[in-house]
Amino acid sequence: MLTGQEYKDSLKDGRKVYFQGRLVEDLGAEPGLAAPLEAIASGYDKYYSSAPDAVNPVVSAPRSAAELRDRIPELMELDLCLNVTYQSLMTLLVASARMEGAAPVYIPRIHAYVEKARREDIRIVECITDAKGNRSLSPGKQDDPDAYVRVVERRDDGVVIRGAKLHISAAAFAHDMMVMPTKTMKPGEEDYAIACAVPVNAPGVHITNTTYHPLHGDPRDYPVSSHHSIPDSMCIFDDVFVPNERVFLDGETEHAAVFAHSLGLWERLGGVSFMVQQADELVGLASLIAEANGTARVQHVREKIDEMIIHATLLRAGLEAALANAHSTPEGYFYPDDMYTNVTKYQGATQFNTMVRHLHDIAGGAVVTAPSMADFDNPTLRPFLDKYMGTGAGIDGEYRTKLFHAIRDTTADAYGGWHLVTNVQAGGGLYAQRLVTRKNYDMDRARALALKAAGLSS
Ligand SMILES: Cc1cc2nc3c(=O)[nH]c(=O)nc-3n(C[C@H](O)[C@H](O)[C@H](O)COP(=O)(O)OP(=O)(O)OC[C@H]3O[C@@H](n4cnc5c(N)ncnc54)[C@H](O)[C@@H]3O)c2cc1C
Helix, strand or coil: CCCHHHHHHHCCCCCCEEECCEECCCHHHCHHHHHHHHHHHHHHHHHCCCCCCCCCCCCCCCCCHHHHHHHHHHHHHCCHHHHHHHHHHHHHHHHHHHHCCCCCCHHHHHHHHHHHHHHHCCCEEEECCECCCCCCCCHHHCCCHHHCCEEEEEECCEEEEEEEEEEEECHHHCCEEEECCCCCCCCCCHHHCEEEEEECCCCCEEECCECCCCCCCCHHHCCCCCCCCCCEEEEEEEEEEEEHHHEEEECCHHHHHHHHHHHHHHHHHHHHHHHHHHHHHHHHHHHHHHHHHCCCCCHHHHHHHHHHHHHHHHHHHHHHHHHHCCEECCCCCEECCHHHHHHHHHHHHHHHHHHHHHHHHHHCCHHHHCCCHHHHHCCCCHHHHHHHHCCECCECHHHHHHHHHHHHHHHCCHHHHHHHHHHHHCCCHHHHHHHHHHHHCCHHHHHHHHHHHCCCCC
């Protein structure tokens, strides 16, 4: 296994990572990238063991519903890079089981790759979402054939791929990118049915970075995002050679969707667990700021907090239902119920704005106008800030101002805006969750009940 320092050193491998148009020589020296680098390195230190055959215990599939449930607190603590590494390796294991009879050539490669990845303690990110060009056209009908990642050359020893994967979380901090098709492919789209593991430092790979990390100002004014930020990347594959042992699907269109479907099993649990925690955190912020403002007993404020509690509790109930109705793959890996997970994720995403609106309504305008923490350092200003930001009875100005900064940072600034979009789009978007819901809902039962109610059933 690697220590945090060994991990940081391992990224000095000639990778082409960019930040605001500049090629980055040292991730740790780039203000927008140093915090996530440190967070991921401390994830390495947390699980490090010097035993020669040690592997990270997190990277194993739950074998029972109880184990699945027990994973949640641990998942919530993982840095995102380790979380997606876990999801990527589990995806490969399930996909290989599903292709076993039909595409046997890939199975030993996948197993060898998973073993090596665990042994070498590398980090892997998921590269699914293509540029997609005109959304109404299939990959082969696009003006630009590279709108979806494709194979442009097949050699005896591997393939050459071209295209780009967009919005990829944490790509600059990984060792490998797990490239997989974003959707089902049809006959004639063989070049787009490509799944493979590409090293981040492979020649022809370029990684951009976009981040909500606060690049200016005092970190104390950004109490959450100055410590927790993960950039999202465009991963460009400019004719990148991938050797055969890293190719897990090439041309078998009938299996193109297996990888994305397998990923869904592992990805949603983390997404929904995070939403449940986020909803409780918003309730907590609303309660604390109402108390600090002296409005905790005001009727309309209490009602808004009640509504927030009801939403947060419904999300938790959805997560509980998904766990209580867990299923097992034929290989014996347990995953949460699709229907309950998707409904909960949909509900969390669509109600997030209402939660934030209630919080802003309760908190007041200081969410965006509270003095900076540096103002409190100024001896002339400090007594005035204590006096006018404080509300008496144990609520001092600094305490209340810190609450406002936490609310602004998480809901009304760059990080807050990122949450607004991410809740809706990440993991496939609202449309994808509606589709899963429609597919799994017991419509026959609902229709039978309706016919009975109408006196129309025999
Ligand atoms: C912060 C963040 C992190 C992410 N991390 C990752 C990651 O690590 N790896 C990864 O692979 N992806 C990642 N994603 C990508 C995410 O899965 C996509 O954003 C999502 O699938 C939507 O794709 P899109 O952004 O291209 O939007 P679009 O596909 O353009 O969707 C926009 C809207 O158009 C609709 N639409 C699009 N095409 C059609 C069509 N043919 N018919 C009907 N409606 C259509 C959609 O339903 C949606 O309402 C991340 C996204 C975000 C925001």
